[in-house]
Amino acid sequence: MRVLVTTAPLHGHFFPMVPLAWALRSAGHDVLVAAPANFVDDIAGAGLPAVPSAGPIGFADFMFHDRDGTPLTPPADPAARRAGSGRAWGRLAARTLDGVREIVGNWRPDLLVCEPTEYAGQLAAATAGIAWVEHWWGLAVQPEYRPFAQRELEPELQRLGLRDLPEPALRIDVSPPSVQRPGVPDAQRMRYVPFNGPALLPPWASQPRHRPRICVTLGSMLPKHGLLDFGGMLRDFAAGLTGLGADVVIAVDDQVAAGWTDLPDGVRAAGWLPLNLVLPACDLVVHHGGPGSVFTALALGVPQLALPQTADQFENADRMVATGAGLRLLPAERGTTTVVAACEQLLADPLFGKNAAVVAEEIATAPTPAEVVGVLERLAVPLRPDEERL
Missing domain, CATH: 3.40.50.2000 (Glycogen Phosphorylase B;)
Structure with a gap:
């Protein structure tokens, strides 16, 4: 199985996915991680193959600037700031979408694993007819992000012939139930295995x-x-x-x-x-x-x-x-x-x-990433009525 992992160029979004990517490779599957060019060294430093989905894109480039490069002032109201962040993740996806689609077309993955705010991978999977998995990084992502990212991505959705951002085939939740907020969508539980970057133990x-x-x-x-x-x-x-x-x-x-x-x-x-x-x-x-x-x-x-x-x-x-x-x-x-x-x-x-x-x-006590690999392997096979998630 070939698995393409897509991430924003941020450690906090990528690092929680590293243990599952390692588990997939240990099980014999091919894994490739796509992100803007300024982040590929961080991916390689985690021991994973990397491919650039676009040129360098800094955090401030998409979070604090509009598509045309006009600086944006973050609003003081928290709800407005969350809406603005949603649109920013949409701007990032607009800049990486063509690159991710090209990677999908050339490498032909069987499955995509995307962090919640990396919408280019989600759109590329939908247009290619490939199942994709949403890998949470802790708490379920703030619900305001997705609708405002969709508004930002209206031109791309129209170009791709899609009405809405696609829904995942599976969600992976690394938060224990006692910490996760109530009312989140159903998800496959997985143990949070801390990985915060490569280093020598001092x-x-x-x-x-x-x-x-x-x-x-x-x-x-x-x-x-x-x-x-x-x-x-x-x-x-x-x-x-x-x-x-x-x-x-x-x-x-x-x-x-x-x-x-x-x-x-x-x-x-x-x-x-x-x-x-x-x-x-x-x-x-x-x-x-x-x-x-x-x-x-x-x-x-x-x-x-x-x-x-x-x-x-x-x-x-x-x-x-x-x-x-x-x-x-x-x-x-x-x-x-x-x-x-x-x-x-x-x-x-x-x-x-x-x-x-x-x-x-x-x-x-949650299922390990190695155990969740088996769930991903069965994604293309419908569950029998007597089967349950781990």
């Missing part, structure tokens, strides 16, 4: 420690594209947290940390570090509420403090807090003093760790 992460260790990160996007000084926030949070008698590790792109010369003792600016390698050596993680951070911490049973800033980060944080595995601070509450106080509470109360361990066990 020596300190496997050595004994005698003090609490806190990891502080705001992901890969906010420090680069956020409107606030998120790099400065990371530095200030880390310096304040040393007052708890803790060692602090800042996981941030090297370019962001390059200008930091005043870090106090006990703070390590560790560069870009995959959380799945670092968090087992930490007692707590402070992050921005991105799905990769939230679900990696949940899968590893590490308590967390979420500082959501935009998009789905607020819902990710709220669903995590509902499990009792951590706390969250809204933007108006976020400051060094409140962050330190919340971390002190998380370190002092063992209930947060116990609740995080319960969610980790729930995640571990």
